[in-house]
Amino acid sequence: MKKKSALSRPVQVSDALAEIVGKGPMPRTEVTKKLWDYIKKYNLQKASEKRVIMPDQKLSKVIGSQPIDMFQMTKKVSAHLKEVPC
Numbered sequence: 001m002k003k004k005s006a007l008s009r010p011v012q013v014s015d016a017l018a019e020i021v022g023k024g025p026m027p028r029t030e031v032t033k034k035l036w037d038y039i040k041k042y043n044l045q046k047a048s049e050k051r052v053i054m055p056d057q058k059l060s061k062v063i064g065s066q067p068i069d070m071f072q073m074t075k076k077v078s079a080h081l082k083e084v085p086c
Helices: 015-021 028-041 057-063 070-078
Strands: 010-013 049-053 081-083
Touching: 010 015, 010 028, 015 028, 015 057, 028 070, 049 070, 057 070
Parallel strands: none
Antiparallel strands: 010 081
16 A cells, blocks of 8 residues: 655644634645635735735734745644644
8 A cells, every 4th residue: 555645644734724724634735725725815915025925814823913925834834734643
């Protein structure tokens, strides 16, 4: 049996993150997709610098209330993910 990659293994999401992406468990790739869908739906990217995320009230529970670079955001979101035992 082939072992799943880290990106496709299901993770449990925190309650704060679940408000945005829904209840887990789900693969990290799905968490990322749903998070970006949310960011785009609510226009949370800085107009002049698309890499900068401007968190709203829900997103600030996950990444803090200050504008953040999308690469730093990934690290903050990871703290809200927990591996599901196989």
